[in-house]
Amino acid sequence: MKPTMMTYIHQQPEVLSNLLANYPEGLPALGAAKSVLVLATGSSINAALSAKYYVERLTGVRISVQEPFHFQHYEQWDPTTDLVFAISQSGESTSTLAAIEALKQQHGVATWGMTSKMASPLAQTVDRAVEIRSGEERVGYVTKGYLATIMTLMLIGLHSARQSGRLSAEQEQQELAMLQRGAAALPDIIARTETFWQRWQADLTAAPRFISIGFGPALGVIKEMETKFSETVRVPSQGIELEAFMHGPYFEINPQHRLFFIDVDAPVRERLRLLRDYEQRVTPHVWSLCLGESNDERTLALGVEVSEWIAPLLLVVPFQILAHHIAEAKGNNLPQRIFTDFGVSMKSKTKPGDYD
Secondary structure (H helix, E strand, C coil): CCCCHHHHHCCHHHHHHHHHHCCCCCCCCCCCCCEEEEEECHHHHHHHHHHHHHHHHHHCCEEEEECHHHHHHHCCCCCCCCEEEEECCCCCEHHHHHHHHHHHHHHCCEEEEEECCCCCHHHHHCCEEEECCCCCCCCCCCCHHHHHHHHHHHHHHHHHHHHHCCCCHHHHHHHHHHHHHHHHHHHHHHHHHHHHHHHHHHHHHCCCCEEEEECHHHHHHHHHHHHHHHHHCCCCEEEEEHHHHCCCHHHHCCCCCEEEEEECCCCCHHHHHHHHHHHCCCCCCEEEEECCCCCCCCEEECCCCCCCCCCHHHHHHHHHHHHHHHHHHCCCCCCCCCCCCHHHHCCCECCCCCCC
16 A cells, blocks of 8 residues: 555654654764854755744754755845755755755855755755764655654754753753653654544534634644645645734634644743634634643643653644644545656756656
8 A cells, every 4th residue: 555644654753762762873963053043945944943942942053044046046145154954855956955055155165954855955055064863764755754853853953952062961860851752752753633523523624714823832733724724635735934824814713713832831931821812713723733632622632741842843743743634535636746846947956756
């Protein structure tokens, strides 16, 4: 049988466990870098946003995450940038490759690349290539490669903080233990999401529009929800930062919209809950995702306690599963590839995707 998104979602606990077991093998350290520019598109930029705040917090390094095409053609170069780090799971994103080549030529800056294909054009272009060790993923809607990208970035941050002396050996082990706790919780998170789906599948399948709302490190989560639902469910789907939502987009909400709130323990949690309570007066189709436990039937509780900074690694998994299940329930045949010539026609990929 052909693999599906669920095939690879179920492989994610093993992928993360292997990454942790091999730490810090093959991981570079940021060294004396103080300012890093990350270039990525699609799910790769969502993964970078998911890891950004954890890495910054551990290392003290400032990380700017940008779309490569926009940066190359419109942004001003910051001469204090020590390193450009490009991320492309396929290693074949033409905008990322073009930006890296231009920046090397114009500024002579050090370049790293992260990819799952070490023979790809990206790996051959950068000064140092870092492998996304997720194994083969022959489905066009990435899942395990996405989580492996986040974990690898987080581990680079952890390794860098230890090497620079910002973390002691004991603190390093504490961080590793929390990451391991998160990875070990994935099978249960998958099971909890399946239960959630069984309860709400009719409501979710009938949705004309999905919106997810979060803040801080969860920005990557809500943007990946937007990406995955758009790719698979194929109805309007959007991830909106909490404050941005309250300055205009809230006017759009109607009783048919489905809303997800990412509820984590953070200073702005009260504001998120006030917003959720308000929107429940507008639409009955409101759910929350949280860490730990909850007695609220409309909350998908992940049943694990980790920090807000690590949470994006776990909170995205329910959205991966729901994207697959809602798409299948709507009759979208995900194994049937569509728009197979898009990447080459638009010159966004160096060659068509290698999928079954």
